[in-house]
Amino acid sequence: MRKTCPAACALLVCPGRVMEIPALVQSLDLSREDDVPSLDWLAASAEAPDSFWSALFEFVRERGPPLRSRPGKPQDLYHDAVLRHVATNRPALVWYERSTARSLSYAALDARASACAAAWAQRGAKAGAPIALVLPLGPAFVVALAAALRLGLCVSVLEPAGPHALAARLEALGPAHVVVDPEDPPPLGDFDALVLPLVENGPALRAPPYGYAPDEPCARLFSPLRAPLLVPVDLPAARALEDALRDAVFAYRIGPGDALAAPDFPMQQHMPALLLSTWLAGATFVHLRKTDLEEDPTLLEPSPITVFGVAPAVAAHLRRKPARLARLRHVFRSVDEPLDWIGHNEFVKKNDLARVPVSNVLVDAASGGCLLFSTRRPGSSNARALPAPGRPYLLLDAGGSGEPAVGATGVFVPLPGKEGFFILASLGAESLYGSTLPPRRAARVYPASEVTARVSTLPGVVGAAVVPAPTGEPGARWAFLLVVFTGASDVPEKDVSALVSRTIREDLGDDFLPDRVFVFPLFPRRVGKELDLDWCHRQYSSGILLRKAESPVFRDLTALRAQMLGT
Known part of the structure; x- marks a missing residue:
């Protein structure tokens, strides 16, 4: 039987009355998967944010040394x-x-x-x-x-x-x-x-x-969640402070004496927001790398960590080599990362986390901090998400009309922005995160244009395109495939592939590496001087490129073109 969280009934959301921050926080703590939270205050915080922020600053003032801001x-x-x-x-x-x-x-x-x-x-x-x-x-x-x-x-x-x-x-x-x-x-x-x-x-x-x-x-x-990637975003000081305070209280649940770690969380997506939240709470940030855990699996057991952000690679490591965190009282994960329910449940069981509350976040440091957060449930494995408190937003039609969503599913657009990429589906008082509209690595934009621009300059390469492909794996993960065209070059395909991977790693960085590299001894279609990306996607996805590359006729035509056009 589903039940409503009783603590939520005491929330103060009436006009002219002060929001009680402890009650709001308590409304997010649920004991079962089928508990139904009462979250009227969340919409009120977006519609009348001044009251919410005043209450939050007063709450922080009462808990510790006074803020100067x-x-x-x-x-x-x-x-x-x-x-x-x-x-x-x-x-x-x-x-x-x-x-x-x-x-x-x-x-x-x-x-x-x-x-x-x-x-x-x-x-x-x-x-x-x-x-x-x-x-x-x-x-x-x-x-x-x-x-x-x-x-x-x-x-x-x-x-x-x-x-x-x-x-x-x-x-x-x-x-x-x-x-x-x-x-x-x-x-x-x-x-x-x-x-x-x-x-x-x-x-x-x-x-x-x-x-x-x-x-x-x-x-x-630079926000890895926004395209184009090379356009920096200015973050106002008030937004940085307010969001960091809010996230400390509502998303991470940290305070004086706590210690937060989030190994393998992408730095460009989470910093400096995660660090500011930790410091404003008077807590300790624990810089722990996945390689530290791999070198010494016992590091976690004596650690002071009370709040732990678990990335997919860290969860996989802890499934293989479980640890006991004696002080741990909250686990959070990035809701945009693919969720493998079976793997997550195995991670919870092997690390004795069945009674530890788990929640979700989606962070964009360039926006100030959390765009999405969630309720907490012990040992939970879910994709629930809620708009972060105190910030207005829209839920727009997923078809791209720009009109408000008419059903239970839509594109989440944090204001004052005009574009959204994250799909939310209503689930009673909460929502489910439904991946992104365009293909991405989790919520992050893959830097396709930078990769292809660099690869296209390599000797023997006449063009390159990135083709996203669904993997069919849990969490609707996309793979980004780099299709490289070499024309009539006689350089072995494995040598070209090795050169491409080495160049990307050395000149751009590991985060730019595609999931796989495919080399085709063919010429790509162009529109003017630019590669026809739609043609590349269709030809690869349909298998036509592979059949052409294996056909002696097309190989002869490719060689003939090179001789006639000198390319």
Whole structure:
């Protein structure tokens, strides 16, 4: 028998009355799969967001050291995320070096970030200047991010990548300053002259932390969820702070003394939002890599982790080598990742998580944080999703008319945006995440144009196209296949395939690698000078390309064309 969560009945959603944040949070905690939550407050938070945000700020104020930021006032991100926790002696960051845990307290983070900020200020870094952090996730990135917020810089997050990918992103950003790991600097080209040093010791910056205007960008980020990929998105400071506070309370359920880890979550999609949520809550961010777990399966058992983001590869590892997290009280997964119910249930059973609440999120750091979140159920394996509180949205017709959805299924469009890509299907008071409209890697756009542009310049290659193909695997996963045309070249196909994969890995990065590479000794059809992508998709998907490549007639025609046209 289905039952309604009784705690939800006490929610205050009437006009003129203050929303009670603890009751709202409690309404999301369910004990069974067939429990029905009462979520009228969620629609009210989107329709009247000012009341929701006022209640949230008051709730945060009552729970810990006071925030300096207020709605409509200057946003002191550094004070609220770092400085107000300095007296607690809690770690802001835990990471691992050769299976040994290292930590950086909030006080130590403040000292290092202030020293960095002072050194940067001496080199001309001023509030509002754009800065690119070309760093992997780790202690250097954490210090650099804090230093940038201390000075009031506009932060861009760039994972180190191949020179072609990195150059394109730096060109699109046009940063005034760049920060890299001095022990492993990436190729920066002309941007090398803009590098600021990472300083561990030195005098602290005397000026107080910078207060961003509410609409002033504190970050300029590339969103892997939005096309085109090389157009950065400005994130206003107020949005960054509000969403990070909200996500800490509603999505991650973290507070002082908690420790959050999310190994193998894509950095470009989740940072700096995930880190800001953790710090604003006064919690500890645990930087744990999947390779750390593979090298030492026992790392999780003594860890301080209380909130654990589980990526598919980590779940697969923990199915093979289970661990016991004694302090764990919440597991979350990214709802856009393919969900294998059988595999997830095996992961829950083998790691003794049947009583640990599980929830879903969909994060876009360039938007501020969570676009979607969900209720929590013990050991649950589901694709439930809800629009994040406090932000207006539309549910539009999935047919692309731009009109509101007339049925229970539609495309989720967070406002003030005009486009949506994620399909939600109503399930009573909740919704089910139904994948994306166009084919993607989870919710992320595959960088097809960058891949084909680079591959098409290789010797012996006369064209390339990316063809998405459904895999038929659980979770409606798509595979991205790179179709390479070599014309009349006599280079063996396996050599071309190896060259293509090596070039993508070295010049762009591992994230750009397709699922498979197929080489065809044929010429592609073109429209003008451009490859006819629709033709490529039809020819590959129908099997015609393969039959042509195996046909002696088409091989002879290809050689004849090359002789006549000199291509």
